[in-house]
Amino acid sequence: MLGKVVVRAVLNGQECEFLADPRQTLLEVLREELHLTGTKEGCGNGNCGACTVIVNGRPVNSCLMLAVQAQDAVIETVEGLARGSKLHPLQQVFLEEAALQCGICTPGFLMAAKALLDVNPDPTEAEVRHYLAGNLCRCTGYDKIVRAVLKAAQVLREESEKAAEVSA
Amino acid sequence: MATATQYRVIGTRPIRPDGYGKVTGKDQYGADVILPGMLYCKVLRSPHPHAIIKAIDVSKALALPGVMAVVTGDDLPRIESSEKVSSGEETIEARFMTALCLAQDKVYFKGQPVAAVAATSLATAQEALSLIEVEYEPLPVVDDVLEAMKEDAPLLHGDLYTESLAGKGSKPSNIAGRVEHARGDVDKGMAEADVVIEREFRTQMVHQGYIEPTNSTAYVAPDGRITIWTSTQGAWDIRNQVATILQIPEGMIRVIPMEIGGGFGGKFTAYLDPVVVLLSQKTGRPVKAVMTRAEVFQATGPSSGTYIRLKIGAKRDGTLVAADAFMVYDAGAFPGSPVGGASVTGLSPYNIPNFKILGFDVVTNRPRVKAYRAPGATAIAFAVETVLDEIAERLGIDPVDLRLKNAVGPGDRMTNGVPYPSIGFRELLTAVKEHPHYNAPLEGKWVGRGFAAGFWMNGSGVSTVHLTFNTDGTVNLIEGSTDIGGTRATMAQIVAEELWLEMEEVKPMVGDTQIVGFNDGTGGSRTTYSTGVAVWKACQNAIAEFKVRAARMLEVDAEEIVFEAGDFKVKGHPDRSVNIREVIRNLRHTGGHFEAVGVSGGLKMAPAFGASLVDLAVDPETGKVEILRWTQFQDVGKAIHPSYVEGQLQGGAAQGIGWALYEEYIFRDGHMLNPTFLDYRLPTALDLPMIDTCIIEVPASDGPYGVRGVGEVSIVPPPAAIANAIYRATGVRMNELPMTSERVWRAMSQRQSRVEQEAS
Numbered sequence: 001m002l003g004k005v006v007v008r009a010v011l012n013g014q015e016c017e018f019l020a021d022p023r024q025t026l027l028e029v030l031r032e033e034l035h036l037t038g039t040k041e042g043c044g045n046g047n048c049g050a051c052t053v054i055v056n057g058r059p060v061n062s063c064l065m066l067a068v069q070a071q072d073a074v075i076e077t078v079e080g081l082a083r084g085s086k087l088h089p090l091q092q093v094f095l096e097e098a099a100l101q102c103g104i105c106t107p108g109f110l111m112a113a114k115a116l117l118d119v120n121p122d123p124t125e126a127e128v129r130h131y132l133a134g135n136l137c138r139c140t141g142y143d144k145i146v147r148a149v150l151k152a153a154q155v156l157r158e159e160s161e162k163a164a165e166v167s168a
Numbered sequence: 169m170a171t172a173t174q175y176r177v178i179g180t181r182p183i184r185p186d187g188y189g190k191v192t193g194k195d196q197y198g199a200d201v202i203l204p205g206m207l208y209c210k211v212l213r214s215p216h217p218h219a220i221i222k223a224i225d226v227s228k229a230l231a232l233p234g235v236m237a238v239v240t241g242d243d244l245p246r247i248e249s250s251e252k253v254s255s256g257e258e259t260i261e262a263r264f265m266t267a268l269c270l271a272q273d274k275v276y277f278k279g280q281p282v283a284a285v286a287a288t289s290l291a292t293a294q295e296a297l298s299l300i301e302v303e304y305e306p307l308p309v310v311d312d313v314l315e316a317m318k319e320d321a322p323l324l325h326g327d328l329y330t331e332s333l334a335g336k337g338s339k340p341s342n343i344a345g346r347v348e349h350a351r352g353d354v355d356k357g358m359a360e361a362d363v364v365i366e367r368e369f370r371t372q373m374v375h376q377g378y379i380e381p382t383n384s385t386a387y388v389a390p391d392g393r394i395t396i397w398t399s400t401q402g403a404w405d406i407r408n409q410v411a412t413i414l415q416i417p418e419g420m421i422r423v424i425p426m427e428i429g430g431g432f433g434g435k436f437t438a439y440l441d442p443v444v445v446l447l448s449q450k451t452g453r454p455v456k457a458v459m460t461r462a463e464v465f466q467a468t469g470p471s472s473g474t475y476i477r478l479k480i481g482a483k484r485d486g487t488l489v490a491a492d493a494f495m496v497y498d499a500g501a502f503p504g505s506p507v508g509g510a511s512v513t514g515l516s517p518y519n520i521p522n523f524k525i526l527g528f529d530v531v532t533n534r535p536r537v538k539a540y541r542a543p544g545a546t547a548i549a550f551a552v553e554t555v556l557d558e559i560a561e562r563l564g565i566d567p568v569d570l571r572l573k574n575a576v577g578p579g580d581r582m583t584n585g586v587p588y589p590s591i592g593f594r595e596l597l598t599a600v601k602e603h604p605h606y607n608a609p610l611e612g613k614w615v616g617r618g619f620a621a622g623f624w625m626n627g628s629g630v631s632t633v634h635l636t637f638n639t640d641g642t643v644n645l646i647e648g649s650t651d652i653g654g655t656r657a658t659m660a661q662i663v664a665e666e667l668w669l670e671m672e673e674v675k676p677m678v679g680d681t682q683i684v685g686f687n688d689g690t691g692g693s694r695t696t697y698s699t700g701v702a703v704w705k706a707c708q709n710a711i712a713e714f715k716v717r718a719a720r721m722l723e724v725d726a727e728e729i730v731f732e733a734g735d736f737k738v739k740g741h742p743d744r745s746v747n748i749r750e751v752i753r754n755l756r757h758t759g760g761h762f763e764a765v766g767v768s769g770g771l772k773m774a775p776a777f778g779a780s781l782v783d784l785a786v787d788p789e790t791g792k793v794e795i796l797r798w799t800q801f802q803d804v805g806k807a808i809h810p811s812y813v814e815g816q817l818q819g820g821a822a823q824g825i826g827w828a829l830y831e832e833y834i835f836r837d838g839h840m841l842n843p844t845f846l847d848y849r850l851p852t853a854l855d856l857p858m859i860d861t862c863i864i865e866v867p868a869s870d871g872p873y874g875v876r877g878v879g880e881v882s883i884v885p886p887p888a889a890i891a892n893a894i895y896r897a898t899g900v901r902m903n904e905l906p907m908t909s910e911r912v913w914r915a916m917s918q919r920q921s922r923v924e925q926e927a928s
Contacts, residue, residue, distance in 0.1 A: 038193015098811035103190030104429025141822030
């Protein structure tokens with residue numbers, strides 16, 4: 001068997017290096033080696049989305065990606081969502097709208113929703129439901145999650161409009 | 169309906185205090201525990217649904233570098249007695265709990281643990297499993313409840329005798345238990361009926377489907393003291409089970425409940441905890457085990473599959489006169505199906521003068537079932553509520569009116585004879601009739617509207633909470649109830665309400681078995697009700713002591729102090745007062761710090777009624793059901809935090825929709841064929857519409873604010889409501905769950921051929 005491989009990546013905005021066994025998934029390395037346990041494992045075979053992280057701008061089930069495949073990648077996890085103690089609008093709105101109950105699926109939903117809003121700042125309800133169909137939640141029935149994502153999209157749009165006004 | 173009382177904090181929607189840890193990924197769930205020197209555990213499971221274990225050889229596994237210990241059933245004490253342990257909403261014989269942790273001599277279901285390894289890495293532990301050699305002698309498999317009941321069926325247990333009120337059966341049987349409730353004369357009642365409908369129903373095993381897999385981490389210190397970090401609904405249940413299975417005094421065990429990723433009744437059971445304790449005892453190091461999803465499906469408890477035969481008779485005016493229910497609930501490998509819950513729920517919402525309910529708890533070579541949200545109630549409600557729909561249709565009566573005509577009220581009796589305290593079933597039905605959804609037009613081909621009601625008793629049990637006080641005038645609240653969906657917020661709201669503080673001034677946390685007094689688990693819809701009462705009592709105890717302290721500050725006798733709107737005032741001297749925050753800040757100067765404790769127990773039943781109203785469309789080409797509109801109704805007594813109450817209604821409805829349309833264990837000869845979320849299909853965001861809620865508030869008889877538990881009943885009516893809507897859309901009555909596209913399509917095709925045959 002091969003020895004461990006050095007992987008260089010940008011993780012939550014920071015350049016980093018970590019060692020990965022070639023058979024380890026990105027999820028396992030994030031959780032067990034880097035102790036970034038905010039990314040959750042719900043099924044281990046890509047069906048629940050609890051382990052969703054963003055790799056090079058796209059949402060990825062980190063349980064289905066080998067850590068060594070993250071060489072030179074830009075990785076975003078839930079731990080990188082807030083800026084210091086200021087929550088990302090998605091996080092803030094999830095709290096305000098009670099879009100979580102047990103919270104185990106929440107990091108995956110936040111990252112999937114961020115990936116959506118990064119490319120589509122004004123999605124319809126149908127688009128949100130379609131995009132989040134790979135993330136399972138067993139507590140909420142999705143109602144409050146979908147509402148929260150739509151509201152966060154609005155907050156983000158207003159923020160970027162304000163920023164545009166300021167710069168203009 | 170809503171009480172006139174105005175509250176400051178109750179009924180508002182503050183941000184839950186524990187939410188920040190959840191949206192930032194900082195909260196620790198069970199699988200997030202990482203300890204110095206920690207080992208990883210994997211479990212070897214039986215590939216056979218039924219077999220004798222002839223020999224186990226672990227020597228090759230032990231020789232693998234990195235493997236630190238291997239355990240088998242021989243490492244667990246053999247429990248010969250029929251002693252029972254508590255496991256949330258049910259009890260189970262301790263010897264069967266042992267078998268769920270590690271098999272001794274025989275395996276009864278595929279996936280039953282046979283051996284466990286502790287190794288320095290997950291991969292090494294996994295590799296070691298393939299080096300363990302087990303010699304099995306396969307036995308005939310019992311894979312169907314009705315087959316299991318037959319005289320000549322192979323027996324799972326040589327020492328299992330049917331238990332009933334009449335005593336124990338005389339010879340071993342797969343029928344573990346028989347429950348019976350009756351009233352009046354069923355034959356006479358049926359003879360008086362103008363319409364009698366009799367139908368058969370089948371439902372399959374379904375899983376709670378919590379997204380966080382079952383897990384446990386344990387460390388045994390050199391002095392034998394055990395610490396367990398686990399995701400559980402009931403830390404005290406886990407402590408009791410571990411103590412019983414391992415024959416260790418409870419005082420040696422501390423169970424620390426981590427954040428929990430869903431439970432729904434399924435996380436009361438120590439499947440892994442005794443195993444990691446054993447491995448930690450052997451290695452002197454912390455050991456963590458986390459199940460895979462396939463293990464969760466195959467080796468934790470789903471809810472029963474069922475066979476139900478139901479006959480109901482009614483008079484022409486809709487008065488129900490007789491009912492006859494025959495129910496068989498699959499317990500899986502060991503006794504304990506929720507057939508008891510079924511027998512006191514399905515028919516209990518209605519006054520029926522003559523009925524007979526006969527239920528059987530039957531063992532098969534399948535995973536041993538566990539509680540799942542209103543355990544037992546959903547399958548029987550599927551039967552009762554679809555038969556009532558058929559009666560209403562036959563008689564030309566509105567389906568809600570039919571229920572209103574027969575609905576129970578306070579003082580009426582459940583099927584077990586227990587009288588109802590305050591309940592809001594009639595108010596709920598009236599709310600449905602008046603709701604815009606019920607009165608909205610629904611037009612088009614292949615669309616239909618369906619309605620069904622549901623009932624759950626709700627639990628109470630014992631809760632203990634502690635309040636301590638900070639020198640900045642704030643309050644710490646320690647509860648022992650696992651917070652599975654926002655109860656830290658709810659409990660803090662009660663403190664803020666009673667003590668006239670702001671929500672932010674209350675700091676709630678969940679304590680472990682060594683930090684806080686005894687608590688029954690978070691299940692049975694009991695937490696907001698029973699733990700809420702404990703919080704309320706702790707607040708009253710605190711206020712009593714604050715009066716003494718305020719009296720000292722104001723230099724009067726305590727009897728002269730009254731507590732009004734956050735101020736302790738001297739009677740008759742409104743100008744002489746001190747705010748509660750000042751009293752708290754000065755505790756050490758007025759006699760020293762103290763702790764206020766509240767304990768609840770022996771509360772009256774606060775039952776819950778719910779209903780589902782659905783509009784749906786059926787694709788005639790494929791049988792696929794699309795939900796167009798959904799409203800979930802529930803009498804909640806009083807909604808403390810309406811957002812999380814709505815969340816319970818929406819979540820229960822979604823689980824009920826999954827049960828109705830997609831979810832089932834598919835078995836072949838005792839092997840589950842679909843143990844992944846790909847093949848066992850949970851509803852996704854794409855499958856559901858927004859789920860509207862209608863909250864009715866009829867105060868409960870006991871406790872503050874009239875609160876009722878809200879967690880469970882919302883799962884009960886959805887399958888029947890959907891079946892009734894499918895009938896309106898297609899003309900076919902579905903009597904089997906789940907109502908997959910294939911089943912609906914087949915039923916529609918059969919109906920079409922019948923229609924064509926009759927025409928020709």
